[in-house]
Amino acid sequence: MSGNNYTVTCNHCKTVNTVRGKAMTLAMTCSGCGYYFRLGSWNDAASVSFITKEEPAIPVGAKGRFDGVIYEVMGFVVKQETKYHYSWREYLLFNPYEGYAFLSEYNGHWNFIWPIEENPRPIGGLRDYEVDYDELQYRIFQKYNATVQYARGEFFFDVVDMTDATFNREYIAPPFLLAVEESSDSVLWCKGEYCTRKEIAAAFNIPVSKLPGKKGRGYTQPMSTSFKDESLITLSLFLLIVVALAQIILSHSLEETVVFNGDFDQKAMNDQKMLVSNSFDVNGSMGNLQFELYAPLTNDWFYADFSLISETTGVEYNFSKDIEYYSGIEDGESWSEGSTKGTALISQIPGGRYHVNIYPEFSTSYQTFSMKVTRNVSMFFNFWITILLLMIFPIYYFIRKRMVEVNRWSESDYSPYYSE
Incomplete structure (x- = not known):
């Protein structure tokens, strides 16, 4: 490898690559031949030639806005889980003031992920099952090892070796997730939040049709409701009490x-x-x-x-x-x-x-x-009919919610709805 702080020449095909991340970039792929290599330690053994190719839905170099912060897509990788062999895509994002973050996409479902400094607290001393963070309880969804199947762009770490060397755990409390990458010498915790395809398209100002279509339910995809469970329960109890009081008053007045x-x-x-x-x-x-x-x-x-x-x-x-x-x-x-x-x-x-x-x-x-x-x-028939009508929606909602959760956890080895 030869070059200065802003360009680097690929030792494989001699293409001169402009390094957008400058001194922060530790690994990249050649824009000419696609070889992956580490900066500062170039040798043929360290380079990787990917057999499979995949075009990112969001181009490397594109800029998108999240919570008022503009991030640039620095790199794109396709990762594969080693046990069940399912694949997903990750985009490395960077802002000079906020640092780096990630976009993860699987089956058309997106999560915006960023590093956190605090380590979540294990619940009951069992970190492998539940953790607490920001007053939310997260349950383990998956544990896995992964490998990189394809990479493009620049990275602030050796994404290939790091992926091979880390053991991963992911915990969910939809629409949020906690992910930890753990190796022999480092532990990195990140927090994520589910994003819709429309939100991703709006952030990068691209058509929704350019993004992968959704399949199934995302493991952090929330139910599309404008209220919380507690609000529905409180409102239902309030209405039941009102109807009961009205029946009592009416019965005594007649x-x-x-x-x-x-x-x-x-x-x-x-x-x-x-x-x-x-x-x-x-x-x-x-x-x-x-x-x-x-x-x-x-x-x-x-x-x-x-x-x-x-x-x-x-x-x-x-x-x-x-x-x-x-x-x-x-x-x-x-x-x-x-x-x-x-x-x-x-x-x-x-x-x-x-x-x-x-x-x-x-x-x-x-x-x-x-x-x-x-x-x-006194007509209690009408009273019970009213009670039944008031209960139809809450009953439907919680049955549907359970079905959604069963479907969400169907791809997890740690589903609370299925026993081993």
């Missing part, structure tokens, strides 16, 4: 009143095959009416159509009811099914004077029944 109670017999049926109740008054502007029927049946049935008729307006409210009750003894054990009672509820009945026309069908065994009509009965 006064249940029996407005009719009478017995009926088939013998009283007129020529129109109907029974007519006595008239009764319903108080209040608007409320419900509950009809309770009782037929003294044994192994028999009773059916009737009912018409509640307003004597003031002539409006009719119709319903029907079927009552069956059967019982017996079989194999020495008694059994029964059905009931001798039935209930019907009509909502939104205005106050006024009413009577009921009844069109019954009797069996040959029983010809009597009774009916009680009650005004302003």
Whole structure:
């Protein structure tokens, strides 16, 4: 190798390369032949000729803005994990005042990564499983060794030898990650944060279509929600309490009143095959009416159509009811099914004077029944329907979140959702 602080001549093809990183650059690839070599210790044994070639989605030399800081892409590498042989891409970024950082891309998912000075604190003394940093708990996602499959550009360290010599661990607390590279003589901790393809494209002012398409879920990709789990739980509990209090207040404010109670017999049926109740008054502007029927049946049935008729307006409210009750003894054990009672509820009945026309069908065994009509009965059915509707979204959200997490951890050997 020959040259000065700003240029270096490749000993392999004699191309003169401009060194953009100047004294900070310790290794680079030749712009002519693509050979990787270390500056200051050039020899053929130290150079690497990569068999595979890959074009970076973000060109070396491009500049992008992250959190108001402009970084330049100094180098690009393709790394491969040694056990499962999956590959990902890393971009070395540099700013003269902020130092260096990295962009990591795997299956179209991006993480912006920067070195940190503090070492995260192991939780429970087990650094291999969980660590604490900035009041967040990170769980181990993967441990691996890797090799460099391809490199282009300049590096402030021997990226090939360093990658071969380091053991890596990555911990996640989406959208954040912690990564540690550990060798026999050094330990480097970094923190990362998930970036969308749109954010990367905007940072470098390039079309989104130029970036690799997303596949699956990124291991630090957050769920796309505008709220936190704690906020959803707090809001849901608040709404449940409000609905419960409203039900209690409504139940206490309504006064249940029996407005009719009478017995009926088939013998009283007129020529129109109907029974007519006595008239009764319903108080209040608007409320419900509950009809309770009782037929003294044994192994028999009773059916009737009912018409509640307003004597003031002539409006009719119709319903029907079927009552069956059967019982017996079989194999020495008694059994029964059905009931001798039935209930019907009509909502939104205005106050006024009413009577009921009844069109019954009797069996040959029983010809009597009774009916009680009650005004302003507490309607817990609506209460439980409201509770169910309020719970649909939280239940859906947490089921979906679990499915997302199961999918996220499917590529990890340390998934909390799968036992060995």
